[in-house]
Every structure is written in C-alpha cells, then in structure tokens.
Amino acid sequence: ESPCLLLMRRCLKWRFHGRAFNDPFVQKEKEKLSYDLVPMKNGGVGVKVMYMDEEHIFSVEQISAMLLTKLKETAESNLKKPVTDCVISVPSFFTDAERRSLLDAAQIVGLNCLRLMNDMTAVALNYGIYKQDLPAPEEKPRIVVFVDMGHSAFQVSACAFNKSKLKVLGTAFDPFLGGRNFDGKLVDYFCAEIKSKYKLDPKTKVRALLRLYQECEKLKKLMSSNSTDIPLNIECFMNDTDVSGKLNRSQFEELCADLLQRIEMPLLSLMEQTQLKVEDVNAVEIVGGATRIPAVKERIAKFFGKDVSTTLNADEAIARGCALQCAILSPAFKVREFSVTDATPFPISLLWNTEAEDTEGVHEVFSRNHAAPFSKVLTFYRKGPFELEAFYSDPNGVPYPESKIGKYVIQNVAAQKDGEKSKVKVKVRVNTHGIFSVSTASMVEPVKSEECEDVSVETEVEAQDQRPIENFKPPSEENKIPDTNEKKGDQPPEAKKPKIKVKNVELPIEANLVWQLGKDLLNMYIETEGKMIMQDKLEKERNDAKNAVEEYVYEFRDKLSGPYEKFVCEKDLQGFSALLAETEGxxxxxxxxxxxxxxxEKLEDLKKLGTPIEMRYQEAEERPRLLQELGHRLQYYATIAGEFRNKDEKYIHIDEMEMMKVEKCVSEVVEWMNNAVSAQAKKSLDQDPAVHSSEIKAKLQELNNVCEPVVTQPKPKVDSPKEENPLSEQSDYKTEDMGEDDKNSEMPQQNGECHPSDQNTINMDLD
Structure with missing residues (x-):
C-alpha cells in the first residue's frame, strides 16, 4: 500500500526554492532570519549550520528534504506502514524553477511525488468532493471564490463546480501579504515603545526579537476575538528587564491600514481575469490563519457584498485537499471519481530563430488561466537542429526575477532525401505539477506507396490543441503551418498522386533549464541524506542507551527505599546506593x-548488583502463589485417588496400575514441596531463595502431565440391547400418515409388562 503524506508550509525556506542567492527577495529576507544564508557553488541559497559539532552548509533542497524526512517518519510511525507516495502543496504563484527545486527535495528523500498541487486547487477539492448538492454536468456550474491568507501570502481563486467535477477559472495573488506582515507591524510598534520606555533596542539581539515576534503573534490572535485593550508582558526580555505594553483592535487596524488596502487588488484582478460579476459568485470561502482578523474578513465580505463562509478548516483545508488528491491518484485507496482541472497561473510563450532570415518567431502557447494539465503539438519545417526558448510572456506579473524558463534544442533533424525541409512535430506540455516542458519531438518521414492510405502515427495521452499557430511575427516560409481547415474538396482536380505513408522518428531533446540540479549533485545530495538518516538512527540508539542508564538509576534508587528495601542487606545497600549516585553524577x-x-557497559555493571535484588523481590511475590496453586492440585488428585479406593462409581473404570502412578506422583511431589517450604523458611529475604518459581512451575507441570490424563479418562460406552419390532416387516404400515389421535390409539404401546404382540392380538367373532 502507498499511504499519502500531507504537507503544508509555513517556514520561509520553502520560498527560497529555485532562487539564486543574489535574488532581491532572498537578500531582503536574509536580514530577518535567525540563521545564516550563504551562497552555494551553483549560485543557489545555502544555510550554514552546526552538524555533528562541525560547520556545514546545506542547500535549500537538502534542508527541505530533512523536513520531508521527518514528516515521512511521523506518517510511517502513525500509519504503521511505509510511506512512498505523497502530494505536496505549493503556492499557485510558484514558477517552474521553484516547482522543480521542490521536486528535487522530494526525490532526495525517496518520496514519489504524485503531484505538486496548487494551494487553492487543494482547498477547492476539499470543498467540492464532500458537496452532495452540486449541479449536474449539463447545468450551470456553481461559482465559488476561495480566499486564503496564510503566514506569508495572499491567494484567491474562482472555481466552477459541477457534480464530480471541478474547474479552476482563474487565480490571483499577492505573494508578499500574509499574517507575518501584520506581525511585523506590531513588532515595529512595540520596538519603538520599548526603546523609548526602557531604552532597549530589541532589533540588536536576534533572540529578543524572536520572542517579541512570538508574543506579538499571540497578541494578534487575542485581538481577533477581543476589542478591549490587550496587554503584552515579557519577563527578562533583555538585560534581565521585564517589559510590558498594551494595544487594542482599533489601534491595530490603524497600524495595518496599508496592508488592509492591498486586499482588494487580487480580488479585482481575479474578477477581471474570469470576466465574472459579483452577482455570479454563489459563495465565498475563506481559509488561512490571517483570515481570522476581523478587518480582513470585513474587507472580503464588503467586496463581494455577501457574508463570507468558514465551513472549511482554516488551518487544515489545504492538507486535506492534498490527502484527497493523493488518495485519488494512489492505487491503494478507493475514492469516488472527481475530475480536477487546474489553471496555468502565468502565460507562457516560445521563441525560436528562423533559418532564411535573421529574425525570430514567437508564439504564446499557453495563455493565462489555460487549463492544466494540457499538451499542444506544434509543427515546424526545418533542415537541421533548432532551438526553442520558453519564457513567461508577462515578466512583470511573475514574482520571480527571471522570466526565462529554459532552452530546448531539438536534435538530429535532417533534410529529406530530395533536399526539402523535414516536418517536425514538437509537443509542449504543462504537466500535473504545473511545470512547462518540451516533452517530445518527432520528424515525419514520408514513405511512398501507391497502394497505402495516408497514415499518421500520433497518439496523445492528454487533451491537446493541434490547431495551426497563427500570426507569427514575422511570418517565414520555413515556419509555415499548413491550414488544417482546408478541405480536400476545394482543391483543383489533378492527376492521381501516389499515396504517402508516413512514420514518426523520435528526436532527442536537450534541455537547458533556468534552475535544475545536475544529476551528479542530486545523487550526492541523495547519498548525503542517506548517511544523515543513518547517523540519526545511530544517534537515537545512543540517546536511548543513555536514557536507559538514567532511567535505571532513578527507578532503582526509589525502589531501594521502598519495595526492595527488605531484599538487600545493609552492606550491599550502601555499596549499591553509592554506585547509583556515582553513575548519576x-x-x-x-x-x-x-x-x-x-x-x-554502564547499565550492565548496574544490573550485576540490581538484578539479584530485583529477582529476590519478584520471587517473594510469585512463590507463595505458585505454592498455593501446587497445593490445591495435590489435594485435588489425592481426593480422586481416595474416592477410587472407596470404589466410587465415577472412577471405577480407571485401571489400578494407572491410579497407582497418580498416587506415587502425588506422594513424591508432596515430599518435594514440604522439603522446599522447609528450606525456604530458613532463608531471609535478603538471601537468594532456596527454591525458585521456575522449579515450582516445573513440578506443577510434571504433576499435571502424569495425573491429568488418568483422572480425566472418559467412561467406556455401553451398547443397549436391541428389541425386535414385529411391525417392521409390515410395509403398508406408515405412522407418518396418521394424526396424533390415530397414533395414540393404533400404535403399539410398550409398558414393559408384556410383549407388544400380545396386546395387539384381537379376537373376532366370524358368525
């Protein structure tokens, strides 16, 4: 089985995926972190930490892999089975580079990521799969807007629901607006107040600043449910100084006025993209911790002119949606069918160079909010290899400094035998992870045959758009796309041409992506992660061994002054207590x-002294019970032997020799028991016992093995004498045809006084 793994993000390390160290976002966030960020050799972001008493630098992918490893272990511990499949949620504004980096982190751990799922799509799935009142497929869909303001981002999406079907119509976002921004406003306010009141600057000490962030977050949550003044108190904040302050909801909203104004922008953008009116929206669902802020909730409700709904769990909606998606995709679970069609968040275009002129061709292959996953087939006419460059059409709308996605070189393209350009079909795709790729390329080679029909081997797994690409700028002969709408009937009559059979020859594609870990580097990370996992296991075993010693010291020291006190002599007690104290120190x-x-070895040394004491205590607890049980069995078998000697009918069937074995065994065990009890009575509690519980159990077992089969012998069966029935030969006599009265009057009665035939003889007068 393949249990699913649910993942959510709050830590900002997830936002460093696929970014260079000199990225403006990374440099801005670097100042707010309690750990050090450093550049990696490949230009990425690294984190400097102390590991095994040595300084190490781990990449963001490795740090995320460590988190995934911990989540995997937690899931396996609770599920009691291995975890292989997972679905990981990502913000809908994540670019290809960020998504690929996160997939690399999952690969380092050995997780099979079935899908990188957009946050809002996961929320929509969680909402829709449980709804039983959705309109039928042929009816008008129900439009629901989902709003999510979490720790560090604000996302909105509009979705259309029909029965067992979900389609994302559009998404909008503010990647830099979230709960942490509201926390930051409170921190800045109290930093200024503490500085003026206590002459302390919290921003000069990372630990103090982190404590202030934690307290401000708590204060923010309290203000969501209280409009009165809320106090803030921190003991020993800096230089052993206690600080205090207070704030109310009105003051908080004034501080955050600029943040609250930013809420409407993504909402307006969403409505413009989807061409929806406020009246078209049937419901507005809000999730995310920051949506609990009353002012945020009011802004959203005011924009849509209706109350917002909180039917979904604000903290777990995304994780539950991922769990459902993983269950749908995994063969280990049976879930009712539910179709999910996502949307492409950014428009994607392709750029290529022409052969005839020094010009470039460009075409937008996926528009914004285009259905995903989706594939398209583009046709080119070339005599040699050529290059395609993918990029985001609207760089200003992408929260990432690089608009390029990658370059793809279509290799092994050659002219036809007659020198004409070859027809090359290129399949571009946005997959289930939301990642763009040039997935396949094939060259069409014609094979002349007058008897064959036209054949084109084109099998596409996903939905495709094979319409001709129009409006190339500038148009060129080599990139001319034949008009697929042209009808054969419109062509002038010509001489019959030989029919052509075509075959597709797969072409290799060399991909140069903006951000991708090399195979060697990825393999090194996988190996390093495996070593660290093994080291963690060894460290856990070491800690368990240390904890076992500590636990033994505390537990035995308490028992020596309690239940074990009588079972150790004064000399041994003093020596063992000293050893326990020495071990503790x-x-x-x-x-x-x-x-x-x-x-x-330390634990073994302690047990050399402790185990005999523990054994004496356990023997003293168990021995009386076993002796009592043995005595009861002896009395039971002796009683049966006595009844046998008194000719009791219950045991008269038992053979004399077998009963003598029982009597002999009982006599021997009684003698052994008396000797054992007598020997034990001479021993004190702090001495090793004269007889052990195991010996008593062995004697009890021996007694039962000898005596039990004899005394439980069943009596032999005695066959009763058969009686002849004179009516058995009368085949015409059938009692089942008689009524109850007839049976009583006509059936022969046997009362034991005479033969049945005597009573059934009837004397009749024939006169």
Missing amino acids: WLYEEGEDEAKQVYV
Missing part, C-alpha cells in the same frame, strides 16, 4: 556525550 559530567557501548 557521571551522566551529567564526563558521561554527557559518550558512545553507545559505554552506556551499555
């Missing part, structure tokens, strides 16, 4: 960080 000093084997 060692654990917190030079034994703080030792190897696993050292702790194992």
Whole structure:
C-alpha cells in the first residue's frame, strides 16, 4: 500500500526554492532570519549550520528534504506502514524553477511525488468532493471564490463546480501579504515603545526579537476575538528587564491600514481575469490563519457584498485537499471519481530563430488561466537542429526575477532525401505539477506507396490543441503551418498522386533549464541524506542507551527505599546506593556525550548488583502463589485417588496400575514441596531463595502431565440391547400418515409388562 503524506508550509525556506542567492527577495529576507544564508557553488541559497559539532552548509533542497524526512517518519510511525507516495502543496504563484527545486527535495528523500498541487486547487477539492448538492454536468456550474491568507501570502481563486467535477477559472495573488506582515507591524510598534520606555533596542539581539515576534503573534490572535485593550508582558526580555505594553483592535487596524488596502487588488484582478460579476459568485470561502482578523474578513465580505463562509478548516483545508488528491491518484485507496482541472497561473510563450532570415518567431502557447494539465503539438519545417526558448510572456506579473524558463534544442533533424525541409512535430506540455516542458519531438518521414492510405502515427495521452499557430511575427516560409481547415474538396482536380505513408522518428531533446540540479549533485545530495538518516538512527540508539542508564538509576534508587528495601542487606545497600549516585553524577559530567557501548557497559555493571535484588523481590511475590496453586492440585488428585479406593462409581473404570502412578506422583511431589517450604523458611529475604518459581512451575507441570490424563479418562460406552419390532416387516404400515389421535390409539404401546404382540392380538367373532 502507498499511504499519502500531507504537507503544508509555513517556514520561509520553502520560498527560497529555485532562487539564486543574489535574488532581491532572498537578500531582503536574509536580514530577518535567525540563521545564516550563504551562497552555494551553483549560485543557489545555502544555510550554514552546526552538524555533528562541525560547520556545514546545506542547500535549500537538502534542508527541505530533512523536513520531508521527518514528516515521512511521523506518517510511517502513525500509519504503521511505509510511506512512498505523497502530494505536496505549493503556492499557485510558484514558477517552474521553484516547482522543480521542490521536486528535487522530494526525490532526495525517496518520496514519489504524485503531484505538486496548487494551494487553492487543494482547498477547492476539499470543498467540492464532500458537496452532495452540486449541479449536474449539463447545468450551470456553481461559482465559488476561495480566499486564503496564510503566514506569508495572499491567494484567491474562482472555481466552477459541477457534480464530480471541478474547474479552476482563474487565480490571483499577492505573494508578499500574509499574517507575518501584520506581525511585523506590531513588532515595529512595540520596538519603538520599548526603546523609548526602557531604552532597549530589541532589533540588536536576534533572540529578543524572536520572542517579541512570538508574543506579538499571540497578541494578534487575542485581538481577533477581543476589542478591549490587550496587554503584552515579557519577563527578562533583555538585560534581565521585564517589559510590558498594551494595544487594542482599533489601534491595530490603524497600524495595518496599508496592508488592509492591498486586499482588494487580487480580488479585482481575479474578477477581471474570469470576466465574472459579483452577482455570479454563489459563495465565498475563506481559509488561512490571517483570515481570522476581523478587518480582513470585513474587507472580503464588503467586496463581494455577501457574508463570507468558514465551513472549511482554516488551518487544515489545504492538507486535506492534498490527502484527497493523493488518495485519488494512489492505487491503494478507493475514492469516488472527481475530475480536477487546474489553471496555468502565468502565460507562457516560445521563441525560436528562423533559418532564411535573421529574425525570430514567437508564439504564446499557453495563455493565462489555460487549463492544466494540457499538451499542444506544434509543427515546424526545418533542415537541421533548432532551438526553442520558453519564457513567461508577462515578466512583470511573475514574482520571480527571471522570466526565462529554459532552452530546448531539438536534435538530429535532417533534410529529406530530395533536399526539402523535414516536418517536425514538437509537443509542449504543462504537466500535473504545473511545470512547462518540451516533452517530445518527432520528424515525419514520408514513405511512398501507391497502394497505402495516408497514415499518421500520433497518439496523445492528454487533451491537446493541434490547431495551426497563427500570426507569427514575422511570418517565414520555413515556419509555415499548413491550414488544417482546408478541405480536400476545394482543391483543383489533378492527376492521381501516389499515396504517402508516413512514420514518426523520435528526436532527442536537450534541455537547458533556468534552475535544475545536475544529476551528479542530486545523487550526492541523495547519498548525503542517506548517511544523515543513518547517523540519526545511530544517534537515537545512543540517546536511548543513555536514557536507559538514567532511567535505571532513578527507578532503582526509589525502589531501594521502598519495595526492595527488605531484599538487600545493609552492606550491599550502601555499596549499591553509592554506585547509583556515582553513575548519576557521571551522566551529567564526563558521561554527557559518550558512545553507545559505554552506556551499555554502564547499565550492565548496574544490573550485576540490581538484578539479584530485583529477582529476590519478584520471587517473594510469585512463590507463595505458585505454592498455593501446587497445593490445591495435590489435594485435588489425592481426593480422586481416595474416592477410587472407596470404589466410587465415577472412577471405577480407571485401571489400578494407572491410579497407582497418580498416587506415587502425588506422594513424591508432596515430599518435594514440604522439603522446599522447609528450606525456604530458613532463608531471609535478603538471601537468594532456596527454591525458585521456575522449579515450582516445573513440578506443577510434571504433576499435571502424569495425573491429568488418568483422572480425566472418559467412561467406556455401553451398547443397549436391541428389541425386535414385529411391525417392521409390515410395509403398508406408515405412522407418518396418521394424526396424533390415530397414533395414540393404533400404535403399539410398550409398558414393559408384556410383549407388544400380545396386546395387539384381537379376537373376532366370524358368525
């Protein structure tokens, strides 16, 4: 089975995926972090940390892989089975570079990411799959707008619902507006107040600033449900100084007025993209922690002119949507069918160079909010290899400094045998992860045959758009696309041409992407992650061994002054107590960080003294019960032997020799038991016992094995004498045809006084 894994993001490391270290966003966020960011050799973002007492630099992909490893272990621990499949949610504004980087992180861990799912699509799936009142497919769809303001981003989407069907109509976002921005306003306010009131600057100490952020976040949540003044108190904030302050909701909204104004922009953008009116929206669902702020909720409700709905779990809606999507895609779960059609967040275009002239051709292959996943087939006429460059058509609308997606070189293209240009079909695709790619390329080679019909081997798995590309700028002969709408009937009559059979020859594609980990680097990360996972296991075993010693010390020390006190002599008690105290001190000093084997040996040394004491206590608890049980069995078998000697009918069927075995065994065990009890009575509690529980159990088992089969012998069956029935030969006599009265009067009665035939003889007068 392949259980699903749900993932959500709050940590900003997710926002560093696919970005260069010199990215303006990274440099801006770098100042607010408590850890150090450094450049990697490939120009990416690295995090400097101390690992195994050494300084290491890990890439963002590796850091995310560590988080995924922990989530994987947690899921496996709860599910009690291995986790292989997962669905990971990403902001809908993530670009191809960011998505590919996150997929690399999943690959490092060994997770099979079935889909990178946009946050708002996951929310919509969570909403729609449980709705039983959705309109039928042929009816007008229900339009629902989903609004999500989480920790660091604001996203909105409009979705159309029909029964078992969901289509994302459009998305809009503000990638830099979220709950942390509201927290930042509070932090700035209290930093200024603390500086003027206490002459302390929290921004000079990272630890103090982090504490202030935590308290401000709590204050923000309290103000969401209270309009009165809310106090803020932090003990030993800086230089052992306690600080305090207060704020109310009205003051908070004034501080955040500029942030609240930014809420309407994505909403307006969404309505313009989808050409929807406010009246067309049937419901507005809000999720995300920051939507609990009353002012945020009011702004959204005011824009749509209706109350917002909070039927979804604000914190778990995305994770639940991912879980449902993973269950749908995974063969291990059976989920009712639900079609999900996502939307492409940014328009994507292709650029290429022409052969005849020094000009470029460009075409927008996927418009904004185009259905995804989706494939298109483009046709080119070339004599040699050529290059395609993919880029985002609207760089200003993409929250990423680089508009290029990548370059793709179509290789092994050659002219036809007659020197004409070859027809090359290129398939471009936005896959289920929302990533663009030139997936396949093939060269069409004609094979003349007068008897064959036209054949074109074109099999497309996903929905495709094979309409001709129009409006190339400038148009060129080599890129001319034949008019597929041209009808054969419009052609002038000509001499019959030989029919042509074509075959498609697959062409290799060399991809140069803006951001992609090389295979060697990725393999190195996978190997490093495996080593760290193994090191974590070894470290866990070491800690478990250390904890076992610590637990043994505390547990035994308490029992020595309690239940174990009577079972150890004064001399041994003093020596063992001293050893326990010595071990405790060692654990917190030079034994703080030792190897696993050292702790194992320490525990063995303690058990050499502790195990005999523990054994004596357990023997004293268990021995009386077993002796009592043995005595009861002896009495039981002795009673049966006595009844046998008294000729009791219950045991008269037992053989004399077998019963003698029982009596002999009982006698021997009684003698052994008396000797054992007598020997044990001479021993004190702090001495090893004269007889052990295991010996008593063995004697009890021996007694039962000898005696039980004898005394439980069943009596032999005695066959009763058969009686002749004179009516058995009268085949015409059938009792089943008689009524109850007839049976009682005509059936022969046997009362034991005479033979049945005597009573059935009837004397008749024939006169």
